[in-house]
Amino acid sequence: MTQTVFVLNGPNLNLLGTREPEIYGSDTLADIEAALTEQAKALGLAIDFRQTNHEGVLVDWLHEARAAGAKAVLLNAAAYTHTSVALLDAIKAIELPVIEVHLSDPLTREEFRHISYVGMAAVDEVKGLGARSYAVALDKAAAL
Numbered sequence: 001m002t003q004t005v006f007v008l009n010g011p012n013l014n015l016l017g018t019r020e021p022e023i024y025g026s027d028t029l030a031d032i033e034a035a036l037t038e039q040a041k042a043l044g045l046a047i048d049f050r051q052t053n054h055e056g057v058l059v060d061w062l063h064e065a066r067a068a069g070a071k072a073v074l075l076n077a078a079a080y081t082h083t084s085v086a087l088l089d090a091i092k093a094i095e096l097p098v099i100e101v102h103l104s105d106p107l108t109r110e111e112f113r114h115i116s117y118v119g120m121a122a123v124d125e126v127k128g129l130g131a132r133s134y135a136v137a138l139d140k141a142a143a144l
């Protein structure tokens with residue numbers, strides 16, 4: 001049976017491609033989803049790609065990934081990366097491999113972006129490559 005990788009995106013990423021292209025690139029989230037869908041097919045995988053602006057919804061989706069028997073989760077929690085103990089607890093609780101993804105490299109930006117609660121429980125991270133961060137992360141998930 002085809003294994004599924006959940007790709008979960010947090011707040012404001014629905015605006016991708018409309019503003020701040022110098023930081024986040026000019027691809028929209030729909031562009032990233034389309035490219036990942038093709039890449040997943042080539043890898044013999046399926047993706048379940050989602051975006052929400054709500055912290056608790058991300059927590060619910062992490063639980064759902066476990067219940068669905070997902071192979072892994074790619075998580076760009078956006079600003080919640082830097083604030084959310086709830087996400088840290090959820091990642092620990094689901095006992096699935098979670099790969100942290102960022103378009104930019106938060107470590108080269110403001111100091112408040114240097115802490116990552118997601119990173120405290122993620123098995124790996126890919127950041128700073130723009131839309132390609134997702135592609136590299138999916139290759140890593142496929143290799144798990």
Ligand code: CA2
Pocket residue numbers: 011012013015016017018019020024076077078079080081101102103104105106113
């Ligand atoms: O680089 C990333 O992927 C981030 O997760 C993006 C977050 C930021 O808070 C993290 O520190 C790093 C911000 C996402 C906001 O997305 C926008 C996209 C277009 C225009 C405005 C915001």
